[in-house]
Amino acid sequence: MRQSLVRKSEVSVSTPIIGVTEASLEDVLAKLGEPARAWCTANGFTGTASAFQLVPGLRGEVTAVLFGLSGERLAHPFSLGSLVRTLPEGDYHLDQTIPDHAEAALGFxxxxYVFDKYKAQPAASRRIxxxxxxxLDxxxxxxxxxxxxxxxxxxxxNDLGPEELAKAAGDLFNAHGGTGRVVVGENLLGENFPMVHAVGRASSRLPRLADYTWGKEDDPKVTLVGKGVIFDTGGLNIKPGNSMALMKKDMGGAANVLGLAAMIMAAELPVRLRVIIPCVENAIAGNAFRPGDVLPSRKGITVEIGNTDAEGRLILADALALADEEHPDLLLDMATLTGAARVALGPDLPPFYTHDEELAEDISVVSEAVSDPLWRLPLWQPYMSYLDSKVADINHINTSGTGFAGSITAALFLSRFVENSKSWAHFDIYGWTPMEKPGKPSGGEAQGIRTLFSLIEERFSKTQ
Known part of the structure; x- marks a missing residue:
């Protein structure tokens, strides 16, 4: 996506994108000339918010792009992104009539973004x-x-298994001078990650846990944990076909954590960064874990399995317990965890959970400021009883028989594995954009990480 932006001093010729309103359109067209006025009239362009019109020259080339504003603002901070699939290949620049060039350029x-890894023909190039x-940096x-x-x-x-996901983490940290290791297969048991092993052992691709660090040891400790289920069949509680179709995205928490880590390291933020990713495939075989099994955990809490399709919280629990042992200043986990979160808030508004009121307020404020929506849901303690088990310390799903509060009870389960961290937040993301909109092409999506990057940047830069 970086190629979509360039410094104006590096471009010799570019086409202006001009902001207009219904009130200002006549003045703009007067400057562009009568042919432009006639063209806009013929096409019914009146300057309404987010509407746009390409203005041709005598040879058919685009000489200007008119874009409708809402008063003195863009109707949405990223609404300029609606131009991307329409503009001919070439270079464009933002006229002074376009407000907040940085935000507008970011939206564009x-x-x-185009995922064309498997396409024979590369996507067209359009630059601002x-x-x-x-x-721009x-x-x-x-x-x-x-x-x-x-x-x-x-x-x-088929191209991104547990090994490849762990390697992506290693490659990222190695590129920035970080260090780390990967615990693989039966070694997970030897190093006390029993639930990571249990969830991933039925796959022909060995489960593993990637653990990497970067930064000065005496800087504030920021630890990120991401759910790395590269594909989720549901296990023995197998998913129906329509629920399995998008399960390649079940490692979206890990992907987002790595995206956030990339931002932190590239910006050289003054933190001691740690990233922990349990990488597994929830498959079906004779050695798959079962409903009714009781699993030990790294924390020492025994967990009764209520449904093998709620595997993500199991691997996160072991990873969070590991992270928590270091007493980090800030512990964040991200996971494509529950369908209940989508039912409650839809695909574009991920919920987050935290006991830290100051952190919750900061997340909400920054989220709105950077147009990266997040919404706080409560860690409602009375619902903890929904996780009661008659045979173990806890069940990992709601056993009340109500089927209610699925996202909240998942967050409550995870909270049992965090006690030493100064501040912790859990993000139940979707990791996917089902319908394209400005700033969000359809497909895999980064959710919450622009917010968290700005928050970490602001929070910990102040301490230096």
Missing amino acids: ALSS AVSDDVD RISVILEGVQLARDLINIPA
Whole structure:
């Protein structure tokens, strides 16, 4: 996506994108000339918000692009992204009539993403030239993190197994001078990750846990944990076909965590970063874990299995327990965890959970400021009783018989494995855009990580 933005000083010729309103359109057309006025009239363009019109020259080339504003603003911060699939190949620049060039350019670039790894023909190139007062370096850091997350989610599971996902983490950290290791197969039992092993052992591709660090040891500790289920059949509680179709995205939490880590390291934020990703395939075989099994956990809590299709919280529990042992200043986990979250808030608004009121407020404020929507849901303690088990310390799903509060009870389950971290938040993301919209091409999606990057940047840069 970085190629969709370039500095204006590096481009010799570019076509202006001009902001107009219904009130200002006549003045703009007067400057462009009578042919432009006639063309807009013939096409019924009146300057309404988010409507656009390509204005041709005498040889049919595009000499200007008119884009409708809502008053003095874009109707949506990323609405300029609606141009991406329409503009001819070439270079464009934002006229001074377009407000907030940085945000507008970011929206265009986010919309420019195309996953063409398996396409014979590469996507067309359209670039926005931005002025020197736009912090293109920072925008590029964000775009590269978003692209990494989207790419990883979009790659099918036959090409992205547990080994490849762990390698993606290693490659990222090695590129930035980080260090780490991967625990594989039976070694998971020896190193006390019993639930990661149990969930992944039925696959022909060995389960593993990737654990990488970067930054100065005495900087504030920020730890990210991501659910890395590369494909989820549901296990012995097998999913129906229509529910399995998108399960390549079940490692979306890991992908988003790696995207966020890429931003943090590229921006050289003053934190001690740690990323932990349990990488498994929830498959079906004679050694698959079963409903009714009781699993030990790294934390020492015994877990009764209520449904093998709720595997993500099991591997996260072992990973969170590991992360929590280090007493991090900030512990964040991301997972494509529950359908209940989608029922409650839809695909575009992921819920998050935290006991930390200050952190919750900061997330909400930053989320709105950077147009990366998140919504807090409560860790409602009375629902903890829904996880009661008659044979173990806890069941990992709601056993009340109500079927209610699926996302909340999943978050409550995870909370049992975090006690030492100064601050913890859990994000139940979807990781996918089902219908294309400005800033969000259809397919794998980065959710929440632009918010978290800005939050970490602001929170920990202040301590230096």
